[in-house]
């Protein structure tokens with residue numbers, strides 16, 4: 001490729017060679033276009049020369065989805081812009097390089113809630129979040145980003161542009177359902193089908209109030225029984241039900257600089273309630289349910305107001321950040337952090353965690369720190385592999401757990417995608433026919449298999 005937009009400078013190639021997966025893959029070349037027309041020019045040239053292209057946004061992927069060691073790394077970080085807020089249709093059109101966190105704040109200043117809330121929102125882009133079908137704690141109430149995408153502008157590998165909108169018809173008997181709504185092809189496709197140039201995202205009115213509650217429990221089974229009861233109650237409608245096991249709680253305690261907080265607890269649930277002007281926060285109902293599950297009353301914390309809620313989330317977010325730091329010294333020996341992303345139906349979570357701990361113990365490994373979206377049956381287990389041999393044994397234990405997860409009706413990857421690291425587990429969940437259908441779609445849109453090689457398939 002000869003485009004002036006491309007550089008092969010070693011430092012630039014190195015600067016895009018890592019994401020949150022712990023892997024390092026150095027591309028042959030890098031382009032950082034600033035406009036849509038430049039992206040199209042690059043794609044056409046790459047297609048002509050049969051050069052593989054991997055799109056990157058904020059490079060926060062935990063699965064090496066934004067990395068490549070062959071061809072062009074196409075960073076869309078500089079193709080941003082909030083193009084239009086439509087207050088009547090309640091939607092916003094936005095460029096792929098816009099960071100989610102700042103975008104959400106500027107929409108909130110206009111009275112709108114953009115609901116998806118991946119923990120990485122300060123560093124991840126709209127394009128990356130859509131391409132991974134990102135979700136977060138509040139997906140318990142609002143769903144993953146897929147349900148907020150109203151339309152997409154996508155560039156195909158040959159440089160053609162597709163303008164895709166969700167169909168608005170309520171009845172349809174034409175053909176096979178998987179081709180009714182092409183927006184769904186691209187949400188979660190991890191850069192393998194096209195390059196997202198613009199997303200139209202749905203907006204909700206901001207709630208009038210939000211209250212956070214941290215509720216410690218003496219045992220993990222009390223905490224998980226509380227989660228099931230909260231989900232099944234008609235009166236309580238939590239935005240999130242986040243779980244911290246003993247190890248995660250210890251990290252949160254350190255982040256809170258409060259060594260005596262909930263020291264008798266084995267687990268903690270963080271929940272958020274929200275509502276409109278006319279609604280009263282159902283605090284008493286929550287406290288009653290907590291007491292019925294033996295919560296440590298004296299250590300329950302209530303967070304009200306923007307600053308307090310931000311602080312509560314900071315404690316929860318300290319867990320993955322700390323685990324990331326703990327893994328860093330082991331990189332030289334081939335070690336890294338391994339974060340699971342499996343999910344099961346929420347009522348089966350205790351069972352899945354039990355099986356997982358047995359798989360870990362039987363290999364003589366340290367138990368992971370476990371935290372995450374218990375309300376969706378979706379924990380993140382964080383292991384630290386200190387070298388390559390431990391990495392292999394942990395991967396083995398995770399594989400065992402995933403077989404149980406699938407048997408319980410779960411998924412191997414609920415929000416971080418498959419990328420390169422988890423591609424080995426795809427056959428556990430998808431039949432040969434399903435994989436062949438995905439390959440057929442890929443072949444139709446990218447016949448030379450140039451886009452995001454090695455992701456998913």
Ligand SMILES: Cc1cc2nc3c(=O)[nH]c(=O)nc-3n(C[C@H](O)[C@H](O)[C@H](O)COP(=O)(O)OP(=O)(O)OC[C@H]3O[C@@H](n4cnc5c(N)ncnc54)[C@H](O)[C@@H]3O)c2cc1C
Pocket residue numbers: 019020054055056057058059060061062065066076096117118119120123124125126127128129130131132133134135136137189190191192194195196197320321415416452455
């Ligand atoms: C600390 C931490 C916490 C996290 N928490 C969450 C969480 O709570 N929920 C969650 O869902 N994920 C989470 N993640 C995973 C990750 O941050 C998200 O998947 C995020 O949405 C990726 O966005 P990105 O801009 O960083 O994309 P990248 O990492 O750059 O890329 C990810 C994938 O998207 C593709 N892509 C990027 N931009 C485009 C585009 N414009 N067009 C087509 N394809 C594109 C890439 O090719 C790649 O396959 C977390 C990661 C970290 C490190």
